[in-house]
Each structure stands twice: as C-alpha cells, then as structure tokens.
Amino acid sequence: MCFGVRDAIALASKHAEAGPLTVLGDLVHNETVLADLRARGITIEQEPTKVTTQAVLVTAHGASERALGNTRALGLHVLEATCPLVHVAHRAVKKLVADGYHPVIIGKRGHVEVRGLTEDLADCDIVLSEIDVLELKERPRFGVAAQTTQPIEKVRALVELLRARFPQSEVRFVDTVCQPTKQRQNAAIELAQQCDVVVVIGGAHSNNTHELVNTCGRYCPRVHHVQTAADLRNEWFADSDTVGLTAGTSTPDHVIAAVEARLRCIEVTEPTPLRTQVQ
Ligand code: SF4
Numbered sequence: 001m002c003f004g005v006r007d008a009i010a011l012a013s014k015h016a017e018a019g020p021l022t023v024l025g026d027l028v029h030n031e032t033v034l035a036d037l038r039a040r041g042i043t044i045e046q047e048p049t050k051v052t053t054q055a056v057l058v059t060a061h062g063a064s065e066r067a068l069g070n071t072r073a074l075g076l077h078v079l080e081a082t083c084p085l086v087h088v089a090h091r092a093v094k095k096l097v098a099d100g101y102h103p104v105i106i107g108k109r110g111h112v113e114v115r116g117l118t119e120d121l122a123d124c125d126i127v128l129s130e131i132d133v134l135e136l137k138e139r140p141r142f143g144v145a146a147q148t149t150q151p152i153e154k155v156r157a158l159v160e161l162l163r164a165r166f167p168q169s170e171v172r173f174v175d176t177v178c179q180p181t182k183q184r185q186n187a188a189i190e191l192a193q194q195c196d197v198v199v200v201i202g203g204a205h206s207n208n209t210h211e212l213v214n215t216c217g218r219y220c221p222r223v224h225h226v227q228t229a230a231d232l233r234n235e236w237f238a239d240s241d242t243v244g245l246t247a248g249t250s251t252p253d254h255v256i257a258a259v260e261a262r263l264r265c266i267e268v269t270e271p272t273p274l275r276t277q278v279q
Contacts, residue, residue: 002180002249004083008060009033011081016042020053024071025112027059027081028250029206031227036252048074055079061112062086064119085148086113089176092145093117101143101172104136104162106155111207114147133161141170148178149208149249151185151215180249181208188212188246192219195244197237200225201259202248209248216246228255229262237266242275 005028015021022043026034034044045051048071055077058068062082071078096103103124107114118124127133136142142162146155152175159173192198198216202209204227216223224236237243243263247256263276 001252002083002178004060004085004178004180005250008057008081008083009037011079012037012042012057013040015055015057015079016040019055021079022051022053022056023059024048024051024056024063025059025061026205027057028203029209030203030248030250030252030255032255033250033252048076051076057081059112060086062090062116063112064116066119067116082116083148083178085176085178086116089113089117089145089148092174092176093121093143096143096145096172096174097121099143099172101141101170102139104142104144105147106144106150106158107147108207111147113149113207117145117147127158130158130161133158134165136162136165138166139169141172142166144171144173145176147207148176149181149211150177151211152177152182153185181211184208184212184246184249185215188215189219191244191246192216192223195220195242196240197222197224197242198244198246199223199232199236199259199263200246200248201227201251201256203227203250206248206250209251212246212248216244220244226259229258232259232262232266234266237263245276 008027012023012027022045025046057079060081060083068078093103103121105114105117105126107126108128109126125136144159155177163171198220200209200212213223213225226232245260260276
C-alpha cells in the first residue's frame with residue numbers, strides 16, 4: 001500500500017475513535033479495506049448532502065476548492081486526507097494556469113482525483129487517448145499535467161503527440177505522476193517479462209490496478225485481475241511454471257498474503273507447486 005493511502009486510512013481510523021465520521025467517496029478503491037472501515041463504525045457516502053455526522057473526511061484523491069466549500073457550507077467539519085502528491089499536482093495545475101497556459105490533464109474523466117484537479121478551472125481539457133489529443137483545439141500555450149496514477153510512459157507519449165500535432169504551440173509538461181506509481185509500474189514490467197502468468201490484485205474500480213493490468217499485458221499474454229484469493233481459478237495456471245504477483249497501491253498486505261498463499265498451493269499439470277514471484 002502506498003504511503004498516501006496508508007496515511008488516509010490511519011487518519012480515518014484515528015478520527016473514528018474520537019466520534020462519528022463519514023468518509024466522502026471511496027477512501028480507497030478496495031472493497032476489503034472499505035468493509036474494514038465500515039466495521040469500525042465509519043460511514044461512507046458519495047454525496048455531502050447525505051452525510052449525517054458532523055465530521056466528514058475527504059479521501060487521498062483530494063477535492064476541488066469548490067467541492068470543499070460546498071461541503072463546508074452544509075455546516076460540516078471537513079478533514080482532509082488528501083495525499084501530499086495529489087496536492088503537488090493541484091499546485092502544478094494552478095501554476096500552469098497562472099502562467100497563461102491552457103490546462104490539459106492526462107487522466108480519466110469523471111475519476112474523483114481528476115474532478116478535484118479540474119473543477120476549479122474555468123476551462124480545461126481532459127485527455128486519455130491519442131484520439132483525445134488529436135481532437136484538441138489549437139491553443140498558443142498548452143500546460144500539461146497528469147492524474148497521479150497514470151503510467152508515465154503513456155503520459156510522455158501523449159505529450160509528444162501533442163507537440164507533434166501542434167508544432168506552432170508552446171507545450172509545457174509538468175510530471176505529476178507519483179513516485180509509488182512509477183516504481184510499481186517499472187517493477188510490474190520487469191516481473192511480467194519473466195513470468196508465464198501475472199496476477200494483479202486490486203479493487204475493481206482502482207485506476208492504478210487497471211493500469212498495472214494494462215502494463216503487464218504488454219509484456220505477458222496471460223494477466224488476471226483479482227480482488228481477493230477467492231477470485232483465483234486453477235485453470236489460469238495450466239502449463240505455467242512461474243507466476244508473477246503484483247498489486248495496486250490500495251491493496252492491503254493481508255489480501256496480498258492470502259493470494260500468495262493460495263497460489264503456492266495450486267497444483268498445475270506438473271506435480272511441483274507453482275513458483276511465485278512477488279513485486
Ligand atoms: S497512488 Fe500516489 S498520489 Fe495516490 S495516494 Fe498513493 S502516493 Fe498518493
């Protein structure tokens with residue numbers, strides 16, 4: 001688990017001991033962690049208008065000033081668990097706009113972090129694919145930043161495409177992809193190159209987990225996404241010798257340990273158990 005998610009969970013747990021607490025949105029995109037938080041008496045709501053506790057906690061993904069203001073206007077006490085690296089991205093976008101650049105965010109439209117990055121902007125574009133970049137309107141100055149969990153290779157490729165598409169425009173790129181995401185992506189590439197099968201553990205709605213699946217899929221044809229050990233299927237490992245195991249940034253250690261333990265017990269075509277590499 002990355003430090004941003006770990007700190008957010010710790011903050012929620014600490015405040016829940018002091019009194020009733022509602023988390024606004026998914027603190028992490030991982031059902032196992034969310035179930036654990038509910039068991040501690042923490043309520044999870046998607047809309048501030050549905051909150052019935054005095055204290056609300058904004059997740060590690062952050063929120064726009066507008067959303068924070070609207071929540072406070074309801075009389076709620078707002079606690080922020082925004083990851084410092086998401087704050088870095090917010091400051092980068094603000095500076096690009098202040099310096100006169102038209103902001104372009106490389107990220108997933110509608111994702112909570114991207115909403116937080118863009119909701120305060122008068123005008124911006126959100127792109128995720130080559131087609132999105134090719135369809136942009138020409139501007140004299142583009143200022144590009146990215147959702148923190150986007151693969152850096154993809155981000156750099158889209159920035160290069162933007163430069164090629166608009167050679168007359170000035171393009172300033174600020175790398176806001178976070179270090180834990182970069183490390184995990186690089187480790188996943190190394191892992192996928194050495195394995196017959198890769199298992200990626202993470203929540204169904206976790207962006208960085210989906211990106212890990214995509215990245216591993218470029219280097220290994222057999223990649224499976226699971227949320228828990230119960231999702232593993234013996235037939236995925238037929239004729240395989242080495243299985244790689246990696247996980248999204250919000251996956252708890254005990255879930256990873258359970259998947260690894262289950263994998264080590266799987267009997268495949270050979271009488272010897274699978275070898276497992278963990279990143
Ligand atoms: S994935 Fe990166 S930006 Fe997001 S919470 Fe973790 S460290 Fe922070």
